[in-house]
Amino acid sequence: MAIMTAPRARCAAVCLALALSPAAFAAEPIGQIKTANGTASIERAGATKPAVIGERVFESDTIVTADGTVGITFVDNSMMSLGPQTRLSLDQFKFDRTTHAGTFNASLKKGTLAVKSGQIVRQTPGAMRLKTPAALLGVRGTEFAVRADEAP
């Protein structure tokens, strides 16, 4: 019985915290920055923070590089890495860790991007989509690169 009551007591405490704290409604992270060089930032809900190694990323974040580069591994093991002068929006990310069902929609507004798809695409080919100013990409797997750039 002691084994049963301990988790229950903890749940009660967590539930109370969930009810009281506005931060408790914050979404789960969808990925983490694994490589970073030079100047780059994360735009989130109108604020900007430096994109450094270890920083978590969330749905709706926009990753922006100046002279720097950033590499992200997502929770479905997909990976994206940004070259300099790049702007990438993580528009929508849904992932069920048990079934691997999910959706990953991102937009490359400008710059260069290398992508490796992960468990979302392995489970559902095409469930990752990348929008650029000129095209819409449906990803069947696994690795590709994209440049979005005005004509010189």
Next chain:
Amino acid sequence: MTRTPLVLGAALLLSACCGTRNDLIVVLPGADGHVGGVTVEAAGATMVLDKAYAGAKPGGQGAMAPVEMSKTEVEEIFANALAARPIPPKSYVLYFVTGGTTLAPDSQATMDAMLKEVGERKAVEIVITGHTDTVGGAADNDRLSLERAQAVEAALRETFAARGVMSDAVTAVGRGERELLSKTADQVSEPKNRRVEITVR
């Protein structure tokens, strides 16, 4: 009032005809040689790129056409983005003495290799995934696999903490019988399928 659509139409025609973009999409060979491919939709046309170094230039001059890229060109254009790629996640399969969290003797070397990998990565995350064989119902196996993963997570908590892994960087997941290492019919007891996979990323 009726003029607006005409002006808009003219603007669209202009932008479509002259190639205002220098975009490029190119498929890369996978590390394991696997190439799935990418579909590209642009200006009402769809193209499938399914070979390594097959490319497309949507928004460029004229209609979108396939372009054959060379490895050298691609590595030059995308040098910085490619250099920034994270180290791919690495998975280790562990077996346990039936019914517990005691590592099977054969899995000790795998455990050592996994911990070595943990020590070598920056901002390391660990995903512990439980798998079952096909004995029992699917829902029961989901629960069983998650419980097994959580038991292993608890057993390894101090080992990971001692290596500087943050507790919120470790997650336990149950995949039930969805990912059989050894394909079997339903209701088959298969020790190879009753396993825990530790992914280091």
